[in-house]
Amino acid sequence: MTNLYDLSDHVDWKYGSMDDIRDCIQLGKSGSAQFICDGTRNYLVAIPTAFSDWSLVGVIQTDEVDGAMLSVQQSTIIALGALCIFAVIIVVLALGMEDQLRLRREEEERLNLEREKMKSDRFLQSMSRIVDRYMVVNLDTGRYRYHELRSSEPLYPTSGQYSEMVEIISKRYVALTETENAKLSRLLTPDYLRSVLRKPDDNLKVEYCSRTENAYMVLTVLPVEWHADGTVAVVMQVVQDIGQKVELENMANTDSLTGLFNERYFSRVLNICEAKKLPFVLYYLDLDRFKPVNDTYGHAMGDRLLKEISARLLRCIRSRDYAFRIGGDEFALIVSADMDEEQRSRMAERIQTMLSAPIVIEEKVLSVGVSCGCACYPEDGDASQVRITADSRMYAEKQHHHEDDRTEEQS
Structure with a gap:
């Protein structure tokens, strides 16, 4: 991890640290930390997989999580009004230089976006090997954004009201939990998620299966953004297919x-x-x-x-x-x-x-x-x-x- 990310000496940690992520991996738990690097907020996320002793670790920009685009600071136009005789010349030269700088900045931004997109694509390709889909939910606004990593066609609407998504999931699947009368419609509500996700290293893991097909999945819910009062604001829900694991267990039993x-x-x-x-x-x-x-x-x-x-x-x-x-x-x-x-x-x-x-x-x-x-x-x-x-x-x-x-x- 140190060789891959080398974060400790170059970032400003907002909550959590590299040591917390290492502890989560050692304990086989999920966790997240937030840091600022080169003026950009990022999340470092650790998620245990369905495979023993393997964890998925990745860095995700906050733009991926909350969908907010960082506003580009508009440059101020310097007006020089020293001498009237040179005013027009100075303005023209200033505008010419501004155009050149703007074109240069746009080119740099374009290259940065391409590099970030390549990094994001590589990260998603790595995630897709063990993660089928994930969803980012804003518990305050009740909105979600859904990403499909395995199938070419998304199983659900890619964005919308979270309550409608919970209703769709509850109709298709049933929770496999020893808790009496536990239902997905209750386990995924914002109130319940806030009640169980109280610290950065907390997570909620729910195994569930299809009501009509031989399909088994595990859903891991991770906190990724917090309010000042310590309540969770944004969560990420990661889905992994455990059908092969269930089939092997059935064969063994x-x-x-x-x-x-x-x-x-x-x-x-x-x-x-x-x-x-x-x-x-x-x-x-x-x-x-x-x-x-x-x-x-x-x-x-x-x-x-x-x-x-x-x-x-x-x-x-x-x-x-x-x-x-x-x-x-x-x-x-x-x-x-x-x-x-x-x-x-x-x-x-x-x-x-x-x-x-x-x-x-x-x-x-x-x-x-x-x-x-x-x-x-x-x-x-x-x-x-x-x-x-x-x-x-x-x-x-x-x-x-x-x-x-x-x-x-x-x-």
Whole structure:
């Protein structure tokens, strides 16, 4: 950073410093600082990316942020009125020199603008590698300016009323946050942004997804300009696509054969429910007479049977419940509810009835049973104890089923 910007000895810091930006990068946080260099106000911005240990650092002129054009000081015309005989000559010479100076200044300004545009283009090209779009919002005037970096066509109007933009975003997307009843229409309001952005190194990060498409993004809101009383006046909202990250997480949490969640995600859900003190009922399931299917018809037929069993399990639960394949022919269900004993028994009977019904694959009628054990949180202890209890009850029932099978064979 020092080699790239070398700012410390050449600028006048208005708020923040190079050390603050370094601290933000070391801590993986967002931050900004404002400085004056050669009479121009600039922002030094640090934004953590979706990639571990990488931060985006850039310098943006305040003209990019607030859209204000610095007024060019008009030159005063020096009137010389010494001698009448030379008045016209002096005026003509003065006007000629002024024209030359004006042309020279215009040429210098043009070259400076071209250089600044090249710097800005390079910066935006660098940003576009990890940032999809950004928006600068004036919380006082309620106006915004939106920039699209990935698509050739902007997704939204490039400027307008911020309240209208929030309404558009809220209709298209939903927030992915653990906060109860959190909505984008609330998280993006000027009042809420002012309440959470109190210091230059504060930021607000919100993950959200499309209501209709498989699209996942993260929005980072950074303060870039402040009032004298310490309240934020202007913010920058940066959007990054995290769809690939979400897809990789889904793959890591999903059983590749059945599409159900795997044991890794099973442990995570149990811990989350316990941390939030959310009551749930855990059902441990193990298929009976599955091994003969593999031995008789082969593993390919066994895999198809497991897929059908998984589809039936999903029909037993609601959208807010979870179904897992723990391994082999073992499954688990987490029902997010506080159920009494009668309700738990009815649920277990429903599961056993659904899974024990004959399954026809390639004109072969396959029939398996299921051993089921359940436990509930917090009645049966913490999450780890609930897991142990449900597992032991399932194996007790499986032992009972084996004894019944041996009795039928002997008779």
